[in-house]
Amino acid sequence: xxxxxxxxxxxxxxxxxxxxxxxxxxxxxxxxxxxxxxxxxxxxxxxxxxxxxxxxxxxxxxxxxxxxxxxxxxxxxxxxxxxxxxxxxxxxxxxxxxxxxxxxxxxxxxxxxxxxxxxxxxxxxxxxxxxxxxxxxxxxxxxxxxxxxxxxxxxxxxxxxxxxxxxxxxxxxxxxxxxxxxxxxxxxxxxxxxxxxxxxxxxxxxxxxxxxxxxxxxxxxxxxxxxxxxxxxxxxxxxxxxxxxxxxxxxxxxxxxxxxxxxxxxxxxxxxxxxxxxxxxxxxxxxxxxxxxxxxxxxxxxxxxxxxxxxxxxxxxxxxxxxxxxxxxxxxxxxxxxxxxxxxxxxxxxxxxxxxxxxxxxxxxxxxxxxxxxxxxxxxxxxxxxxxxxxxxxxxxxxxxxxxxxxxxxxxxxxxxxxxxxxxxxxxxxxxxxxxxxxxxxxxxxxxxxxxxxxxxxxxxxxxxxxxxxxxxxxxxxxxxxxxxxxxxxxxxxxxxxxxxxxxxxxxxxxxxxxxxxxxxxxxxxx
Numbered sequence: 001x002x003x004x005x006x007x008x009x010x011x012x013x014x015x016x017x018x019x020x021x022x023x024x025x026x027x028x029x030x031x032x033x034x035x036x037x038x039x040x041x042x043x044x045x046x047x048x049x050x051x052x053x054x055x056x057x058x059x060x061x062x063x064x065x066x067x068x069x070x071x072x073x074x075x076x077x078x079x080x081x082x083x084x085x086x087x088x089x090x091x092x093x094x095x096x097x098x099x100x101x102x103x104x105x106x107x108x109x110x111x112x113x114x115x116x117x118x119x120x121x122x123x124x125x126x127x128x129x130x131x132x133x134x135x136x137x138x139x140x141x142x143x144x145x146x147x148x149x150x151x152x153x154x155x156x157x158x159x160x161x162x163x164x165x166x167x168x169x170x171x172x173x174x175x176x177x178x179x180x181x182x183x184x185x186x187x188x189x190x191x192x193x194x195x196x197x198x199x200x201x202x203x204x205x206x207x208x209x210x211x212x213x214x215x216x217x218x219x220x221x222x223x224x225x226x227x228x229x230x231x232x233x234x235x236x237x238x239x240x241x242x243x244x245x246x247x248x249x250x251x252x253x254x255x256x257x258x259x260x261x262x263x264x265x266x267x268x269x270x271x272x273x274x275x276x277x278x279x280x281x282x283x284x285x286x287x288x289x290x291x292x293x294x295x296x297x298x299x300x301x302x303x304x305x306x307x308x309x310x311x312x313x314x315x316x317x318x319x320x321x322x323x324x325x326x327x328x329x330x331x332x333x334x335x336x337x338x339x340x341x342x343x344x345x346x347x348x349x350x351x352x353x354x355x356x357x358x359x360x361x362x363x364x365x366x367x368x369x370x371x372x373x374x375x376x377x378x379x380x381x382x383x384x385x386x387x388x389x390x391x392x393x394x395x396x397x398x399x400x401x402x403x404x405x406x407x408x409x410x411x412x413x414x415x416x417x418x419x420x421x422x423x424x425x426x427x428x429x430x431x432x433x434x435x436x437x438x439x440x441x442x443x444x445x446x447x448x449x450x451x452x453x454x455x456x457x458x459x460x461x462x463x464x465x466x467x468x469x470x471x472x473x474x475x476x477x478x479x480x481x482x483x484x485x486x487x488x489x490x491x492x493x494x495x496x497x498x499x500x501x502x503x504x505x506x507x508x509x510x511x512x513x514x515x516x517x518x519x520x521x522x523x524x525x526x527x
Contacts, residue, residue, distance in 0.1 A: 009062070013062070014062060016066060019062070019063065019066045019067075020066055020069075020070070023053060023056065023066055023067050023069075023070040024070055026049050026052055026053050026056075026070070027049065027053070027070055027073070027074075050071065053067050053070055053071040054067075054071060057071060068115070068116070068119060069119055071119075072116050072119035072120050073119060073120070073121050073122065074120075074121065074122040074123075074156075075120060075122075075123060076123075076124065076125050076128055076130075076132070077123075077124070077128070077129065077130055077131065077132025077133070077134075078123070078130060078131060078132055078134055078142065078169075079099060079132035079133055079134060080116075081113065081116070081117065081120075081142070082099050082134055082138060082142075083099070084112075084113045084116050085105065085109055085112075085113060086109055086112070088102065088103060089101065089102060089103050089105055089109060090102060090138070093135070097133065098133045098134065098135050099132075099133055099134045099135060099138055100135045100137060100138055101135075101137055101138045101141045105141055105144065107146055110145055110146055110147075117150065117151055117152070118151075118152055118153055119153070120151045120153065120154060121153055121154060121155045121156065122154070122155060122156040122157070123151065123154060123156070123157050123158070123173070124156075124157055124158030124159060124160075124182075125158060126158060126182070128158070128160075129160050129161055130157070130158060130159055130160070130161070131161045131166055131169075136163060136165040136166070137165075139165040139166055139168070139169045140165050140168070140169075142169055142172070143168050143169055143172050145172070148175075149172060149173070149174075149175040150169075150172045150173055151173055151175065152175055152177070153175075153177055154173060154175050154177060154178055155177055155178060155179050155180065156178075156179065156180040156181075157173060157178060157180070157181050157182070158182040158184075159173075159181070159182070159183050159184075159185060160183075160184045160185050161185055162185040162188060162191065164188070164190055167188065167190045167191045167194060168190070170191070170194060171194045174194070174198065174201050174202055175201075175202070176201065176202060176203065176204065177204065178202040178204070178205065179202075179204050179205060179206045179207065179231075180205075180206060180207040180208075181198075181202070181205065181207070181208050181209070182207075182209045183195075183208075183209065183210045184209070184210070192220075195221065195222075195225065196222060196224070196225065197225075198221075198225045198228070199224055199225040199226070199227065199228020199229060200228055203228060203229070203230075204231060205229045205231065205232060206231050206232060206233045206234070206253075207232075207233055207234040207235075208221075208229070208232065208234070208235055208236070208237065209234070209235075209236035209237070209258075210236070210237045210238070220237075220238045221237050221238070221240070221244075222244075223240060223241050223243040223244035223247075226240055226244035226247060226248065227243065227244060227247045230251065231253055232248070232251055232253060232254055233253050233254060233255050233256065234254075234255065234256040234257075235248065235254070235256070235257055235258070236256075236257075236258035236260075236283070237258075237259070237260070238259070238260050238261075238262065239259045239260065239261045239292075239295060240259070241270075242269065242270045242271045242273065242298075245270065245273050245299065246271070246273050248275075249273050249274060249275040249276060249301075250276060251277075252276070252277050254277070254279065255279060255280040255281070256279065256280055256281045256282075256283075257279055257281075257282055257283070257301075258282075258283035258284075258285070259283070259284055259285070259292075259295070260285040260286070261284070261285065261286040261287070261291035261292045261295070262285070262286075262287055262291075263287065263291075269294070270294060270295055270297075270298035270299060271298060272298055272299075273298060273299050273300070273301075274299075274300040274301075275299075275300065275301045275302060278302040278303060278304060278331070278334065279301065279302070279303040279304070280303070280304055280305060281303065281304070281305040281306075281307070282301060282303035282305070282306050282307070282330060283306075283307040283308075283309070284306075284307070284308050284309070285309045285310075286309075286310055286311065287310075287311040288310070288311060289310065289319060289321075289322045292322075293321075293322060293325065296322075296325045296326060296329050297325065299329060300329055300331075301329060301330060302330055302331040302334055303330050303331075303334075303335065304334065304335060304336050304337070305335070305336065305337040305338075305364075306326070306330055306335055306337070306338050306339070307338075307339040307341075308326070308338075308339065308340050308341065308342075309341045309342070310340075310341070310342035311342070319352050320351070320352055320354075320355060323352075323353065323355035323356060324355045324358075326355075327355055327356075327358040327359065328358075332358040332359045332360070333358070333359075333360055333361055334361060335359045335361060335362065336361055336362065336363045336364065337362070337363060337364035337365075337393075338356065338359055338362055338364070338365055338366070339364075339365075339366040340353075340356075340366070340367055341366070350375075350376050350377075350380030350381075350383065350384065353367065353376075353384070354383075354384065356384070356387075357384060357387035357388075358387075359387075359388070360387050360388070361390060362388045362390065362391055363390050363391060363392045363393065363424075364391075364392060364393040364394075365388065365391060365393070365394050365395070365396075366393075366394075366395040367395065367396050367397070375409055376396075376409060376410060377409040377410065377414070378409070378410060378411055378413055378414030378417065381410055381414045381417065381418060382414065382417045382418075382421065385417075385418055385421045385422055386421050388421075388422060389421065389422065389423075389424075390424060391422040391424065391425060392424050392425060392426050392427065393425075393426065393427040393428075394418075394422070394425060394427070394428055394429070394430070395427075395429040395430075395458075396410075396429065396430045396431065397410075397430060397431030397432075397460070398429030398430055398431050398458040398459060398460035398462075398485075399429075399460055400431050400460060400461065407433060407463060408431040408432050408433050408462060408463065409433065410430065410431070410432040410433065411432060411433050411434070411436050412432065412434050412436060412437050412445070412446075412470070412473055413436070413446075414432070415430065415432055415446075415477075416445070416446030416447065416449045416477055417449075418430075419446070419449050419450075419451045419477055419478075420446075420447075420449045423451065424453065425451060425453060425454060426453045426454060427454070427456075428454055428457055428458070429457075429458030429459075429460070429485075430457075430458070430459065430462075431459070431460050431461070431462050432459065432462045432463070433462070433463045434459075434462055434463060434464045434465070434470045434473075435463050435464065435465040437465075437466060437469040437470055437473050438465050438466045438469060439466065439469055440466075440468060440469050440472050444476065445472065445473040445476040445477055446473070446476065446477040449477055450476070450477055450478070450479055451477065451478055452478075452479055452480050453480070454478050454480065454481060455480050455481060455482050455483065456481070456482065456483040456484075456485060457474070457478065457481055457483070457484050457485065458485040458486075459484060459485065459486050459503060460485075460486065460487045461486070461487040461499055461500075462486075462499070462503075463499065464499055464502045464503055464506065465502075467502045467503070467505040467506035467509055468505075468506075468509050470506045471506045471507075471509035471510040471512075471513055472509075472513060474506075474510060475510055475513040475514060475517070479517075481510065482514075483507070484503060484506060484507040484510065486499070486500060486503035486504070486507075487499075487500065
């Protein structure tokens with residue numbers, strides 16, 4: 001920068017740390033994570049934030065290097081890499097507008113974009129394709145780069161493409177600096193061969209995920225790969241064998257583990273394994289209870305948070321056995337959060353979930369709520385919640401549609417008992433039958449029980465008859481309640497439309513009752 005111009009620039013703008021903070025504020029990402037911090041607002045199809053960073057990089061030499069660092073630190077796709085090549089080398093297809101190669105990429109072209117490639121530290125984003133709009137032919141061209149790795153400083157990668165060319169490109173992106181890899185793609189023989197050396201190629205791996213929604217879209221990882229990682233913090237994959245599990249049990253850095261038992265073919269024999277350090281979060285996915293029982297029978301794996309996702313589970317004695325076994329293996333007395341999500345054609349009774357009473361330190365509990373298959377009455381609810389005095393968050397049937405013949409069996413009396421036995425509740429969602437309160441009476445609702453911590457209540461498609469009576473009840477037991485969340489999407493209009501209207505009226509009445517009470521307090525203060 002010429003001296004005359006430098007003298008005109010404020011001295012604080014010549015400090016690298018200040019400039020880096022300013023430029024980072026324009027970035028769409030928090031550091032270089034794969035999650036978008038702020039949704040960019042394109043103007044005329046242009047990302048204004050990235051356009052501003054590009055302008056800053058061209059402003060002066062003081063800005064250039066730091067602005068380029070931020071601009072290229074995280075790219076969603078490889079399209080910017082292609083577009084940084086000379087314009088005569090590439091073009092767009094006339095019909096699908098995808099990028100294609102027109103001429104041979106020479107060594108001088110590669111050297112020209114090297115300054116950008118060494119700056120890329122994260123590639124891809126959740127829910128998107130890192131390939132972007134580049135053609136398969138162009139993907140093959142990118143593999144002809146003159147270096148050992150296309151992106152030598154890459155740390156984080158999200159990949160969801162499965163073709164032979166894209167898998168070849170993936171192999172050129174797996175550098176020793178990689179610490180986070182999310183691989184959500186269909187497996188093929190070439191990809192399996194690429195991943196077979198991942199433990200050696202990427203020894204610094206800290207977060208790895210290959211979990212798909214079904215067995216066809218899930219990529220197994222060998223025990224040799226897992227045993228090559230000694231800094232792993234998060235692992236999400238198919239069920240691993242006993243050798244890999246034994247290695248994972250010794251890692252002091254491991255905090256999050258998600259294992260998927262997707263088919264009978266993946267069930268293997270396990271030896272007795274005890275994890276030396278408690279996990280922050282354990283997640284188990286299985287198509288049936290039987291698939292993961294062999295794993296639990298041989299593994300002691302204490303965790304603070306436990307999430308269970310099961311497929312279509314018929315009524316079976318294995319359900320209760322599974323929960324009892326789970327409680328003993330994860331050290332139920334230390335679990336602070338538990339989530340159970342399952343698809344079940346039959347109704348679940350209180351006796352089938354009573355093993356959850358072993359989790360006496362629970363602060364957060366989420367039970368099946370997407371389908372109306374949880375049949376718990378007031379007595380069963382009280383019997384269960386007595387074991388969870390520290391509960392702060394509870395979701396229980398508030399997302400169910402509750403259409404005939406299914407209906408919630410928890411009434412407002414049971415609701416009051418819940419508040420009495422769990423005084424620390426702050427977040428509550430519950431499906432209930434509020435039709436029993438059909439008239440407003442002078443009696444104090446709920447026997448005088450109150451909870452001042454809950455400000456929002458989710459009731460879903462709960463039954464209701466008299467909105468005013470329900471509003472009066474809720475304003476008494478939840479004096480700080482401000483919002484009632486109810487189901488607005490009408491799956492079966494002729495059954496839920498009236499409930500929707502009545503809960504909307506109850507929410508209006510609640511605000512009116514609070515205003516009346518506020519006015520009364522003011523009047524009493526004046527008197």
